[in-house]
Amino acid sequence: MLAIVxxxxxxxxxxxxxxFRVQRAAAMQAPPERIFSLINxxxxxxxxSPWEHRDPALKRTFSGNESGKGAVYAWDGNKNVxxxxxxxxxxxxxxxxxxxxxxxxxxGHNTAEFTMLPRDxxxxxxxxxxxxxxxxxxxxxxFINMDRMIGKDFEPGLAT
Numbered sequence: 001m002l003a004i005v006x007x008x009x010x011x012x013x014x015x016x017x018x019x020f021r022v023q024r025a026a027a028m029q030a031p032p033e034r035i036f037s038l039i040n041x042x043x044x045x046x047x048x049s050p051w052e053h054r055d056p057a058l059k060r061t062f063s064g065n066e067s068g069k070g071a072v073y074a075w076d077g078n079k080n081v082x083x084x085x086x087x088x089x090x091x092x093x094x095x096x097x098x099x100x101x102x103x104x105x106x107x108g109h110n111t112a113e114f115t116m117l118p119r120d121x122x123x124x125x126x127x128x129x130x131x132x133x134x135x136x137x138x139x140x141x142x143f144i145n146m147d148r149m150i151g152k153d154f155e156p157g158l159a160t
Contacts, residue, residue, distance in 0.1 A: 020137075020146050021130040024154035032093055032116040032123045039114050040091050041066070042073035048160040050153040054080040067091075079105065086112070100129065108137075127154050 028035060038044045042062060046052045055077035064072035068091040076083040083103040090097040095115045102108040110131030117124045129150060 018133055019130060020133050021128065022147050022150040022154065023126060023128040024151055024158055025124060025126040026155075026158040027119070027122045027124055028158075029122050032118050035116050035123055035125055036091075036093055036096070039096050040068055040071075040088065042071055042086065042088075043067075045073070048157055050157040050160070051081050054078070082106075100131075106140075125158060127158060129154075 038048060043066075052058070058075055058077040058081060061074040062072065063074070064070045064087065067088075069088050071088045072085065073087075074083075074085040075081060082105050085101045085103070087099045088096060089099050094117050095113060098112040098114075100108075100110045100112045102110070108131060110129055113126075113128045115124075115126045115128075117126075
């Protein structure tokens with residue numbers, strides 16, 4: 001019986017997409033330049049990132065450029081934040097593109113993008129994360145909804 005359950009899970013995993021994409025958007029009452037500066041400088045992420053306060057002992061390392069293209073931020077924390085590294089690959093209004101490498105609890109290599117488009121005195125901000133889904137990831141996606149899991153964190157980040 002267990003073999004049948006495992007076989008069904010593996011067959012279902014094969015049907016999962018090869019890539020995942022999570023996206024949330026919000027309108028903000030601030031000019032794009034102000035929002036851009038908060039995202040473009042990893043030193044500012046403590047003011048708004050939903051993960052920054054989940055581990056009071058979080059170890060942060062900044063390297064590369066102070067901000068913008070080439071800025072690097074690495075973190076190592078508890079089970080709530082894991083460990084990883086981000087590097088800004090491109091930062092020209094209206095978009096910032098970040099290479100996002102997770103080390104633990106699971107290895108993953110993704111891209112995060114923030115776009116900031118002015119509209120009617122406000123700014124529409126879109127936060128997107130996407131990446132390849134290897135077979136082990138597909139098996140996990142049988143049990144975990146990435147959109148719900150990550151999207152629920154994007155929402156307070158955008159609100160802050």
